[in-house]
Amino acid sequence: MSRLRCESGMGLIELIIVMAILTAVLGAITISFTSATRSETNVSHRQQAEANARAALTRMREDIHCSYYVQAVAPNRDGSGNVIPGFSLSLTEFANQCAAVDTTAGSASCGTGAGSSCVFLQWCTLPDPAHPGSFNLYRNNSTCDGTSGVRVASDIVAPATGWPQNAAISPTPASWAGNLWPASRACPTSYLPTQAVDLAVNPDATGSPNETYELKDEIVLRNAGRCTGAAAVKSSPSLSVSAPSAGTTGTAIGAGSVLATMTGSSGTNATATITFSVFGPSASAPATCSGWTTVGTATPAGDGSYTPSAGYTPASAGTYWWYASSLGDSNNNAANSTCPATASTVVTNAKVSPTLSVSAPGAGTTGVAIAGSSITAALAGSATPTAAITWSVFGPSAAAPATCTGWTAVGTASPAGDGTFNSNAGYTPASVGNYWWYASFPGDSSNNAANSTCPATVKTVVAAPLPDTFLVANPGTQTAGTAFNVTITAILPGGGTDTTYTGVKTIVFTGPANAPNGTPPTYPATVTFASGVGTASITLFKAASTTLTATQAAITGTSTAFTVKAGAQKALQYVTSAAGTTVACPAGNLVVGNGGSLTAFVAVIDNYGNLAANGASALTITITKVSGGGNAPSPATLTVAASANPAVTSGSSLLKLPNGSPADTPYRASSGALTTVTCIVQR
Structure with missing residues (x-):
């Protein structure tokens, strides 16, 4: 029989090689999938940004079409008038004329010829804090600060040729970053004016600078007047003036009470100085309005009401006539209030009726004087007073008396006009309770009598003297773990040792901390005082600079800082x-x-x-x-x-x-x- 061939399978080396190849393949697939996912996300963001830009331009086009006036293209400013990043396009529209336009009147001036039917609208750019170099675009009808209005587009960046400039902006901004409104083309005669727009977006301007999406347009103001070619047609504003109907000799007519109201100007570029003048005393208004006394001036910023830079003080009784005038500027013709004048102030020598209020400390102590320097009366609305103010006090009494006569006279003062005055004498209350204060001014040839409130409302709550305090002597430098004596002295409120403070007293000591190993200070439970002076034996265990506070009921006192040094080496x-x-x-x-x-x-x-x-x-x-x-x-x-x-x-x-x-x-x-x-x- 022949032997069978060995069938032992894959070896360890072959298995490791297969696993390495499989890892490489899976890694490549993972990288490819991640890259594709990131690319799809970037494309989605870019498409959304471009769609928002197109929608924003469409909405801006509707607003400019419906506008009859471009108030300004200008850098943004904060509440203090300082230039901040970004630019604004300010428009004026007629309310309810276009369905796409808001009907809420804005807070800014609407410009020429609109009256109460105008709508102020603003487009503005503000930096995007999450993407440096990019801006967000807002639409609102109030201040552009990013907290109001609607954000209509984001990822706004500089076009390939840089941020557009606008020669009409003066002074020239230090930076054009965020400006979307370049200078518009010239407006030929009989044509409507236009406003240029250059809007570019790129969600990844740093990584993909060549993929910026740019939209440009030159949009017609369909409700504006047609251009005349040679020169702009000036507005012809109207000007009226108003002032208080009555006054008193020697009393200033405040600048805030004199108003000049301008309507029908060219808008915020109407800045010619308004001059306020007065003539009098005269029973009737002069036929001409030149050669009058100049009161003050105001610098307008379009339609609105303005006050002069100064008030006016008539010296004699009679009728004073008011006049306001403006020489006009490059956008507005001259304007004047009615002449002969119709606004007048009748000044008389009749007595004025000043007011008088009184004040005094809220708290006092029996036997301690309330100083005259702390007892005051405020006189307001007087006319060169010559009579004296008198202070009176009543008490002790839980409630103020119904009448304010027969009180104890305290002191007087001679005012030279309006102001706050002090009594020339003080008052020392003898008993505990409420003391009520009253001030009176008898009047004189120019002033009616004046008094503080009666029944009186101002009071001083007088209490018994304050308790003693402790004087805790500084024991000097001590050693941790070694007992030492501290001297404690009871001190009267006015100073000096309270020799009546005697006997065994329960004193609570605080201040020093426990030692690093947790050992707390040791204090006596009681201290025996003789003629106001006692001695306590104390042991401290923490090496430190510290103070020692001793307290018994309302009486307390703290030593100055002293040193506890460490004990012997252990x-x-x-x-x-x-x-x-x-x-x-x-x-x-x-x-x-x-x-x-x-x-x-x-x-x-x-x-x-x-x-x-x-x-x-x-x-x-x-x-x-x-x-x-x-x-x-x-x-x-x-x-x-x-x-x-x-x-x-x-x-x-x-x-x-x-x-x-x-x-x-x-x-x-x-x-x-x-x-x-x-x-x-x-x-």
Whole structure:
């Protein structure tokens, strides 16, 4: 019989080769699939961005078609007027004229000829914080700040030729980034004006700069007036003025009460100065309005109401006539209020009726004077007063009296006009309770009488004197674990020792902390006082700078800071640095993993865990490996310098457990009679 051929199958080498080939094939397939997925996502993002851009341009085209005026293409500004990144296109439309346009009137000026039927609309770009260099496009009818309106497109980037510029913007911006509205083409005679748009998007401008999608258009303002060719037609605004109907000699007519209202201007580019003038006193308005007294000016920014830069104070009784004028500018003809003037202020010498209010401290103490400097009265609306203000007080009384006569007079003051005045004298309450304050002004030839509220509403709540305080003497430098005495003195509110404070008192002491090993301070349960002075025996265990507070009911006091130094050297302790503030081996061992290591310094501590100071001689500390598979400490000897405070070794030792070590390794630090410390390094 012949022997059968061996059929043992694939060997280990063949199996490894097959697995390697299979891994390579699967890796290539995975990379291809991932790349395809990423590419599909990028294409989807790009298509969405381009679709949003087309939709945004369509909506912008509808808005510009429906507009009759482009107020401005300008850089964005914050609430303080500072230029911020991005640009805005401001339009004015007629309300309800186009179905695609909002009907809500905006907060900005609408421009010429619209009246209450106008709608202010704004398109603006703002930086996209998630994609530096890209902008978002918003549509709103209020301030462009990214919190209002609708974001209609994103991923807006500079076109291939750079961000478009617009020569009509003045002054020229430092950066054109975010501008979508370049200068429009010239407008021939009888044609409608246009607004140019250049909108480019690219979700990955950095990675694929050549795949930017750009849309351009020159959009006609269908509701605008036709261009005249040679020069723009100026607007002819109207101007009216108003002022208070009555005034008093010597009293300023405030700038905020005089208004000039402009309507029908060219919009925000109507900036010619408005001048306010007054004439009087005169029974009738002059036939002409030149040569009047100039009051102030205002710089407009389109239609609206404006106030002069200053007010006016009439010196004599009579009628004063008001006039406002504007010389016009490149976009607006001159405008004036009615002449002969119709707005007037009748100034009289009749008495004014000032107001008077009183104030005083909310709290006081029996036997302690309430200073006149803290008792005040505020006079407002007066006209050159000459009479004196008088202060009165009533009390003690739980409620204010119904009338304010027959009270105790306190002091007076002579005002020279409106302001806050102090009494020339104070008042010392004798009893506990509420004291009510009243101020009166009798009036004079120019002022009617004035009084503070009656029944009175201002009061001073007078209480008994405050309790004593403790003066806790500074005990000076002390040693942890050693008892020392502290002197405590009861002090009267006004100063001086309260000799009536005597006998055994239960005092609560606070301030010093427990020692590092947890030992708390020891205080006496009671302290015996004699003629206001007592002595307490105290022991502190934490070395530190501290204060000591003593409290008994409402009486308390805190010492100034003093030092508790460490006690005598007692033991050693592993620490993490030469500062010695962090214990390296708090539980006697350190679990660091196989092959771990510990770099440790050694500190000298007292009986309570405080870092001790070293003496005049250097201290040598020896570190030994007790057992186990760890390396020998490196180095095995450390030194604490003479007079070191704190007493911590100037160098550190490496305690290392090598890889594969079969057992934990204890490392012991020792020095003479000091208690040794052991750190067990575990794997």
